[in-house]
Amino acid sequence: MADPAQFTSLFVKHERQLYGFIAAMLGHPAEAEDLLQETAKGLWKKFSDYDPSLPFLPWAKKFARYEVLNYLGRQRTRRKYFSDEMVELLAEDWDRVDSQHDARILALECCFEALPENSRRLLNDRYRDANSLQEVAAQEGTTPNALYKTLQRVRNGLRACINRRVAEGAN
Amino acid sequence: MSDLARVEDLAQRVADGLANEAMIAELEALMREDESARITYLQTLQLHQDLERKAARGTLSDDPVLVELPRDFRKSPSHSWGPALAMTGSLLAAVVVWVWLAGQGGDAEINEPHIATITRLDQVDKPLAYHQPFEPGDRIAFNTGFVELTYRNGTRLVLQGPVNYTLEDADRGRLELGSLAAEVPPGASGFTVVTPSAEVKDIGTRFAVVLLDTGRTEFEVFEGEVRARSTAGSVSKSFKKGETAAVDDGATDVQSISTNLIRFRGVYDALNQHTVNAVADRFVQGGKHVDLVPIDGQDVLMLKQLGANNDVARKVWICFDLSEQSVDLDRPATLTLHTAKDLKRESWDVQLYGLKSGFKPGKGIQNIDWREETLTWNNAPGNDAGSPVQMNNAAALITSGEIRVDPENEPAGSFFTFTIPSLKPFMQEDGTVTLMLSTATGRHKVLLLSAREHETFAGPLLSFETQKQNIN
Secondary structure (H helix, E strand, O other): OOOHHHHHHHHHHHHHHHHHHHHHHHOOHHHHHHHHHHHHHHHHHOHHHOOOOOOHHHHHHHHHHHHHHHHHHOOOOHHHOOOHHHHHHHHHHHHHHHHOHHHHHHHHHHHHHOOOHHHHHHHHHHHHHHOOHHHHHHHHOOOHHHHHHHHHHHHHHHHHHHHHHHHHHHO | OOHHHHHHHHHHHHHOOOOOHHHHHHHHHHHHOOHHHHHHHHHHHHHHHHHHHHHHHOOOOOOOOOOOOOHHHOOOOOOOOOOOOOOOOHHHHHHHHHHHHHHHOOOOOOOOOOOEEEEEEEOOOOOOOOOOEEOOOOEEEEOOOEEEEEEOOOOEEEEEEEEEEEEEEOOEEEEEEEEEEEEOOOOOOOOEEEOOOEEEEEOOOEEEEEEOOOOOEEEEEEEOEEEEEEOOOOOOEEEEOOOEEEEOOOOOOOEEEOOOOOOOHHHHHHHOEEEEEOOEEEEEEOHHHOOOOOOOOOOEEEEEOOOOOOOOOEEEEEEEEOOOOOEOOOOOEEEEEEEOOOOOOEEEEEEEEEEOOOOOOOOOOOOOOOOOOOOOOOOOOOEOOOOOOOEOOOEEEEEEEEEEEOOOOOOOOOEEEEEEOOOHHHEOOOOEEEEEEEEOOOOOOOEEEEOOOOOOOOOOEEEEEEOOOOOO
């Protein structure tokens, strides 16, 4: 019989990656949480089929990919989402991106600390408690559009810094 | 702006939940042939998630952060939660607890949403509705016609009246009367139909089951494989494509029988029918509004004309995307429309047009790639801007029919169907079909139909047959 403790341990360990995988395929991160829950239930139902000698994440990603394609197939507004072909392409590329994630996290910690204090505060306000752009804009006394442009610049800068650090580390 | 910079911009909008259909389409076009664009997109979303994580936890570390679970979940007799768990939100806590308690034999479960909805109705004698949801334990029964249920896992079930069927849970149903056919996608295999005499379990297939008045269960496998056993016995047997078998009431064994072509024809044909929702729908208004996108609610489609001029005329455009369907273009299709509001006793003579295949935008502004946000009387493809009723010769009249409403007999949400003899003349290169509506009946009152965005009633639906496989 499948061991729930083992399942929860494995699932929790890879939850972040599975959520990221689903959100990227969907193109609508807000809908990823529901799908992650459906994926978890499907994985649990089939957990007795899982070979513990093999890595959990590739096995789990297959289910996640199926859930995404299944979900997209049921959508009334299909043009709101990527095509099935694009989902498959992104699924293939995702492994490559995920393999660099540890290095990128380390770089992000450094790059984040190197940001001006205003920029760090802005990012924390935006992302803490899933505040919406509108809410943060109201707090900052600006418009959502203007705030979005500012956030965009900060995030572009962060990504450039991360890319530089990762490239330096590779060399 | 370079392509990669544009990808990054669009990816950030996706991450912020600000991407609309046009942006998704543009992003896909940029990424389709460019691996570096796809990497940029994925890294941008990853950064967004890392920033969320950092803001929520104060760190990007994977070390567990123990969180007090909501009280309601503590229904296990044991207060030990087993392994240390990294909880990142109530969603994950709920999933983990569900799994843990399921393993402990606990009875606390997350409340499940509906497991299936009605996705097609065909001459049913009961007041069922499109998109009507069903929860575990719900029963559906009717005397005539066909109903298609689509489960959340993608399983499609077609029920033929008279029928009595209970949705026991997400992958099991009980047939107490009548017949059904099932199409089970990969990943949902294991779907089981139970009758008083037999249990038929799908291994990845299409199959049909009928319960006869004598209590005998018969079933046929159209594709793939099922495993079946008698409810009075314990041995299950495998049956593959083209095989038919039966279990008599009280018998312990499942017996192969010769195929009865008539027995399952009805549900088999119904299983080959598919229904899709519109991907775009909008009404346009003539007169002084010819260059304006109507500002009335997007969730309704208005049909009206009054007098010979087009000052108050309103016509409707509806687009269906069939690019991923194996449509049998030589077979009839059905357009289903729902009224969106209780109306006084009125009737409208509604004309249904189709945009002819091979449509090419002319020098004017009419464009096949029409969008809800930009559609107007003047740019709608195929529209005769000088007529309150007609289309130009880029469109063909398919049929006309009366929509008669009476709040007593046809309350809001009632549906009306139009038969399209063939979709072939209207299929565009991109796999879309655009249909148009106008009314030849002048009325002060406007006919209100529900659009795809309507929260209560289904929007326009197109039902068609898929290319057939031989039943045997």
